[in-house]
Amino acid sequence: MIDGLLIGLSTVLTLNNLALVLLGCLVGTIIGMLPGLGPISAIALMIPITYGFDPASGMILLAGVYYGAIFGGSTSSILINAPGVAGTVATSFDGYPLARQGQAGKALAVAAYASFAGGTFAAIILLIAAPYLAQLSLAFQSADYFIMMLLGLSLVAAFSNQGEYLKAILMTFAGLMIGTVGTDLSAGVQRFTFGRMDLIDGVSFLTLAMATFALAEAFLMVLKPSEGQQERSPKYRDLSLSRSEVKQIVPTIGRSSTLGFLVGTLPGAGATIASFLAYGMERNLVGNKPVPFGKGNLAGLAAPEAANNAACTGSFVPLLTLGIPGSGTTAVLLGALIAYGVQPGPRLFLDSPDVFWAVIVSMYVGNVFLLILNLPLIPQLAKLLTVPRHYLIPSIMFFSVMGVYLVSFNSFDIVMMIVIAGFAVGLRLLAFPMAPLLLGFILGGMLEDNLRRALALSDGSWSFLWQRELTSVLFALLCISLAVPLMRGFFGWMQQRKAVAAEK
Amino acid sequence: MSKLRQIVTNQRLVGFLFLLLSGLYVHFTEQIYLDFWSEAEVFNARTMPYLFGYGAMICASLLIVVPSRPFDWTALLQLKYLPALCLAVLLLFYALAIDYLGFVVTSTTFLGLGFIALGQRQKLKAFGVALTLSLVFYFGLSALDIYLSPGEWWFDD
Numbered sequence: 001m002i003d004g005l006l007i008g009l010s011t012v013l014t015l016n017n018l019a020l021v022l023l024g025c026l027v028g029t030i031i032g033m034l035p036g037l038g039p040i041s042a043i044a045l046m047i048p049i050t051y052g053f054d055p056a057s058g059m060i061l062l063a064g065v066y067y068g069a070i071f072g073g074s075t076s077s078i079l080i081n082a083p084g085v086a087g088t089v090a091t092s093f094d095g096y097p098l099a100r101q102g103q104a105g106k107a108l109a110v111a112a113y114a115s116f117a118g119g120t121f122a123a124i125i126l127l128i129a130a131p132y133l134a135q136l137s138l139a140f141q142s143a144d145y146f147i148m149m150l151l152g153l154s155l156v157a158a159f160s161n162q163g164e165y166l167k168a169i170l171m172t173f174a175g176l177m178i179g180t181v182g183t184d185l186s187a188g189v190q191r192f193t194f195g196r197m198d199l200i201d202g203v204s205f206l207t208l209a210m211a212t213f214a215l216a217e218a219f220l221m222v223l224k225p226s227e228g229q230q231e232r233s234p235k236y237r238d239l240s241l242s243r244s245e246v247k248q249i250v251p252t253i254g255r256s257s258t259l260g261f262l263v264g265t266l267p268g269a270g271a272t273i274a275s276f277l278a279y280g281m282e283r284n285l286v287g288n289k290p291v292p293f294g295k296g297n298l299a300g301l302a303a304p305e306a307a308n309n310a311a312c313t314g315s316f317v318p319l320l321t322l323g324i325p326g327s328g329t330t331a332v333l334l335g336a337l338i339a340y341g342v343q344p345g346p347r348l349f350l351d352s353p354d355v356f357w358a359v360i361v362s363m364y365v366g367n368v369f370l371l372i373l374n375l376p377l378i379p380q381l382a383k384l385l386t387v388p389r390h391y392l393i394p395s396i397m398f399f400s401v402m403g404v405y406l407v408s409f410n411s412f413d414i415v416m417m418i419v420i421a422g423f424a425v426g427l428r429l430l431a432f433p434m435a436p437l438l439l440g441f442i443l444g445g446m447l448e449d450n451l452r453r454a455l456a457l458s459d460g461s462w463s464f465l466w467q468r469e470l471t472s473v474l475f476a477l478l479c480i481s482l483a484v485p486l487m488r489g490f491f492g493w494m495q496q497r498k499a500v501a502a503e504k
Numbered sequence: 505m506s507k508l509r510q511i512v513t514n515q516r517l518v519g520f521l522f523l524l525l526s527g528l529y530v531h532f533t534e535q536i537y538l539d540f541w542s543e544a545e546v547f548n549a550r551t552m553p554y555l556f557g558y559g560a561m562i563c564a565s566l567l568i569v570v571p572s573r574p575f576d577w578t579a580l581l582q583l584k585y586l587p588a589l590c591l592a593v594l595l596l597f598y599a600l601a602i603d604y605l606g607f608v609v610t611s612t613t614f615l616g617l618g619f620i621a622l623g624q625r626q627k628l629k630a631f632g633v634a635l636t637l638s639l640v641f642y643f644g645l646s647a648l649d650i651y652l653s654p655g656e657w658w659f660d661d
Contacts (some may be wrong), residue, residue, distance in 0.1 A: 031648070045648055166567055167515065170522055173560035177529055180553050187549040191536050192529075222591060222622065223583040391633065394618025397591065398611060401598055402641065406650065414599035418592060429580060430514040448552045460546035 008357030020061040025370045028068020038085035039069035039329045055340035056358040067366045074111045080396050082214035087271035087308045090279040094300030104382035109239035111305045118306030119367035121257040122313030133265045133317050142453035143464040147474040149447040154481045155280030168436045175440025198412040210400040211420035212434045218396045219425045249302040260307030264314020270327040271308040278307035514575040519567030526560035590621040606655025611638035
């Protein structure tokens, strides 16, 4: 391993390759900030530029773009509540309220520190244990994925206030139902398209996320001008964290990085589930101290950020060691590697050790560069929120609409976005949460695919839930995760009844 | 009146709407086309929609039935609907016009009128900022090799 590390360091730490990491991070951050252009688009856009490079340099540049794009996505989530990619949705839950409270600089700084820590932790684990983790990730089957998706859905409790669990569940069902619109690829059948060509591909994640978050938020800022006003805190550019704040986020980052990395190594799971799981886990562990979750809790911001960056690194495990792309982004990277004439798989670190180790080392170097690059930029980015609201609101709307249009070039998507935003504004005014809707939408498709496969493998029997040890353990975790909020609600209700009886 | 406020709560209203919507969803699930061999399968294209639809119906019914806190409907009357409506119309204009008028013209019109709708008094300044922003995005995206149509209206073959 030491030899490999030295090969990686000698490849990456040349002036040329360091410049490429820096360029990758910069370009990735800028592209990632635009809704609709997430890491996949950013890498795809950069691949043609890398054709003239040697494979190691090409991969170093693309790894920089990947991390930059993830951080760029978090920036737009925090500043204008516009999560351009699914992996940064959970970041907006506490990041955006913090920015609204005049602490945009602090929110962006926590995101940067958490991303850095998550990425660094994951790069070190990848360095030590990549081949072993690859074997572990292969042990996961459809049944396990199905339970993991259910575990993700059970986290709706994390997005609801006390006594509002039912509202969150209803919104999750709404998301699951929206997710079924379009063509069922396994059966080749159209569902709920009403004969419209525009609906054959279903509702895209971006359309739904922009409509329910960014566009709905912009409309609410217009409808309630007093609440739409950002707090004019003189500290909006301040990046410093107090000792107690550091103490609060350090354990969160440790737990979320571990969880994120492990989830990231599973093919198909990726940064989105990792960020939601980490957010839910922290809400259950930390509770609402010192600020409630969803109202600007620093742990609520650090958890998804650390987890999604760690998961991004984790997704390289199956790619580099087995040649299996664990996510859409690593699938594009696999294509790039093959185009360079490198075949990823178990023999990669024997046949092309420079590429294998250079990618791993460049991940760490990329994280360092991202931190160095972004910390000075944060005060400038935070300034965005001081733009007068008559300029800011239409610009947010333009930004959201343009993001959706850039993906499909179909104006029907914009009309659909406006209609969904109308519903979302109505529901938010009636105090219904939107996050569970998006969670249901994201996980619905994967839930269906994995259940279909699991049932096919077990000849239509539901015994797959308890036949294997791994599935049984996950199933037990699911039961606990479902029971805890119910028990908590029941005991809260009992206490309330006792208090009322005592008053009488 | 207060009795009515206690009965018609936000929770019950949304619960009722979702009950109707999920009922319709289940109705349309029955119309999903299945091959004759798929109908007998344990899992087919209708399975998950049925589960989701019935799940939503149960949940919506529970929302209607369980006790809920009274909701302050008067707060909804104090919202600023006019500028929000203007922006919604402008967004619809954007959706309908972008293919015909092109990215720059549509974006400039949307942004300029949007700024004015939200209180920018200097019209020239509003359109100046709007045009600058549109051009920055147009040239920025063109530099990334992302094609943006200049508009069928101006460049019709």
